[in-house]
Amino acid sequence: MARPPRFDTDRLLDAALRLAATAGPCGVTMTAVAREAGAPSGSLYHRFPGRTALLAELWLRTVERFQDGFRRHLADQPLPTADAARVAGRAAARHVVAWSRAHPDQAALLGYGPEDFDRAHWSEEHRRRADRGNARVFAEVGALAERLGAHGAEATERLTLALIDLPLSVVRRHLRASGALPGYAESLVEDCAEALLATVSERR
Amino acid sequence: MARPPRFDTDRLLDAALRLAATAGPCGVTMTAVAREAGAPSGSLYHRFPGRTALLAELWLRTVERFQDGFRRHLADQPLPTADAARVAGRAAARHVVAWSRAHPDQAALLGYGPEDFDRAHWSEEHRRRADRGNARVFAEVGALAERLGAHGAEATERLTLALIDLPLSVVRRHLRASGALPGYAESLVEDCAEALLATVSERR
DNA sequence: ACCGTATTGGAGATTCCTCTCTAGAACGCG
DNA sequence: CGCGTTCTAGAGAGGAATCTCCAATACGGT
Structure with a gap:
């Protein structure tokens, strides 16, 4: 009934995790996560209302x-x-x-x-x-x-x-x-x- | 032989310390340190070549x-x-x-x-x-x-x-x-x- | 009084980051 | 085959941070 997701929540969090592990929490920027996951920034904000929510998750x-x-x-x-x-x-x-x-x-x-x-x-x-x-x-x-x-x-x-x-x-x-x-x-x-x-x- | 310093290294580091203690290392931005110490950004860069040096010190x-x-x-x-x-x-x-x-x-x-x-x-x-x-x-x-x-x-x-x-x-x-x-x-x-x-x- | 120097004070260029917005693509369903 | 829904895709506005640069300033020494 809808388009299948290419970047689901877990994939994005995995990318964020890799960044956090190497650069620390403040290296987890939306831009960096998008780049790491190969996703456009729009997809990020489709899953998370903002950076804070992504960090919390x-x-x-x-x-x-x-x-x-x-x-x-x-x-x-x-x-x-x-x-x-x-x-x-x-x-x-x-x-x-x-x-x-x-x-x-x-x-x-x-x-x-x-x-x-x-x-x-x-x-x-x-x-x-x-x-x-x-x-x-x-x-x-x-x-x-x-x-x-x-x-x-x-x-x-x-x-x-x-x-x-x-x-x-x-x-x-x-x-x-x-x-x-x-x-x-x-x-x-x-x-x-x-x-x-x-x-x-x-x-x- | 020169103008006396109003913001010496220790004063600036003290301001940075207060910020780091409450907001963590990545809350220590040059702008924030300058604001906290009441100093202009020029004075910061007079003491430290850059943010990295300030963090190191x-x-x-x-x-x-x-x-x-x-x-x-x-x-x-x-x-x-x-x-x-x-x-x-x-x-x-x-x-x-x-x-x-x-x-x-x-x-x-x-x-x-x-x-x-x-x-x-x-x-x-x-x-x-x-x-x-x-x-x-x-x-x-x-x-x-x-x-x-x-x-x-x-x-x-x-x-x-x-x-x-x-x-x-x-x-x-x-x-x-x-x-x-x-x-x-x-x-x-x-x-x-x-x-x-x-x-x-x-x-x- | 005047000079040299270390410092202040802040304007502004540049870069990066967050977040918004819109157009369209891909799918299941009737 | 359209229809509705969910998602992709990315341009770009707005803000903040880093750093550069330079004029103004206050002192000690002569």
């Missing part, structure tokens, strides 16, 4: 993909014991690195924050999507803390640090320095996460 | 200030024992947070990397300054690893993670979320750094 698509895998690993606990929780935590931390290795462009994005993608001007709906994703991860991490016998915001923060921030730091450092992750990255991260996990469960 | 000034304090804390070891090394490591990690608390604008910059400050187009001299600063820190961290009885690149990387990346992750997360650091940040970081330090010295 790019950020959210990436973060949601990342969070989906991460949450799946955290939720994968056969028994509600502290030991199973520790195993799941280690697996989640390792997954962050493995996912980054498989998707270096998207991992490079995670080295930034939503503010760098013009969050200040996002639509209400985009902002809600972001909040919902974060809340889900937060809930899952909080549940893990409970299973480890730890309660409170600081315990959750320690876990966030161990399972997300620390792995992403390793990824970021290497991606920025050499563009690739060394082979030992997964085990390094898993080992460090384990050490931090211990400080959570030890504390009453 | 801004990044290097910030990083060098940070690294100076950090290295001072690491070098402060009364005895060449592993215990003294551990104490110094903890102090250095704590210092990262304390410094960030005292200088939130500059800490916000450290959440980015030199690439975001147009490192690709830096002059040879700027690049050398950056390399020298990093090499010094690297050497100091490597020396700490030796005192802890650990050798090799991976041990140094673990220490970098514990003493720099992890503290900066905490700082970044809070600065981005609420604009301020919670009171417990220093002890949280010190505690986590300790746990990671243990994994370094334990390993043969």
Whole structure:
């Protein structure tokens, strides 16, 4: 009933992703995305009302993909014991690195924050999507803390640090320095996460 | 022998710093810096050959200030024992947070990397300054690893993670979320750094 | 008082970016 | 085969950013 699209949303976001990975968020200009995708600028504005919306979609698509895998690993606990929780935590931390290795462009994005993608001007709906994703991860991490016998915001923060921030730091450092992750990255991260996990469960 | 400057380099960099802290590196435009400092654009180009040079100076000034304090804390070891090394490591990690608390604008910059400050187009001299600063820190961290009885690149990387990346992750997360650091940040970081330090010295 | 110099102050050329607008192309459906 | 719809295609207006250039200015030294 209509002309078939030559440049669908995902194709355009893929082009934007390549640009963001190499030049950072502010290298993602509408002109550059159009050039990278081989599309006229009109097609861009047919999909996105403006640059802000494109940046929001790019950020959210990436973060949601990342969070989906991460949450799946955290939720994968056969028994509600502290030991199973520790195993799941280690697996989640390792997954962050493995996912980054498989998707270096998207991992490079995670080295930034939503503010760098013009969050200040996002639509209400985009902002809600972001909040919902974060809340889900937060809930899952909080549940893990409970299973480890730890309660409170600081315990959750320690876990966030161990399972997300620390792995992403390793990824970021290497991606920025050499563009690739060394082979030992997964085990390094898993080992460090384990050490931090211990400080959570030890504390009453 | 000449007209006294109204806008010296540091004043202009301070204006650029304020902009970078609130809008990120790509909010640092020559126009915006001039407006923020109340200076005409001519004065900007009198101090810096171009935007790239201004960004480089801004990044290097910030990083060098940070690294100076950090290295001072690491070098402060009364005895060449592993215990003294551990104490110094903890102090250095704590210092990262304390410094960030005292200088939130500059800490916000450290959440980015030199690439975001147009490192690709830096002059040879700027690049050398950056390399020298990093090499010094690297050497100091490597020396700490030796005192802890650990050798090799991976041990140094673990220490970098514990003493720099992890503290900066905490700082970044809070600065981005609420604009301020919670009171417990220093002890949280010190505690986590300790746990990671243990994994370094334990390993043969 | 006068000169040389470092600096201010700002106008303006050029380039790039965002976004608008319109003409027409490609398809499914009746 | 037309009809309606969705999309392509690109020209171009409007704005902003970088950088150049030069006259005006304020000082120290002689």
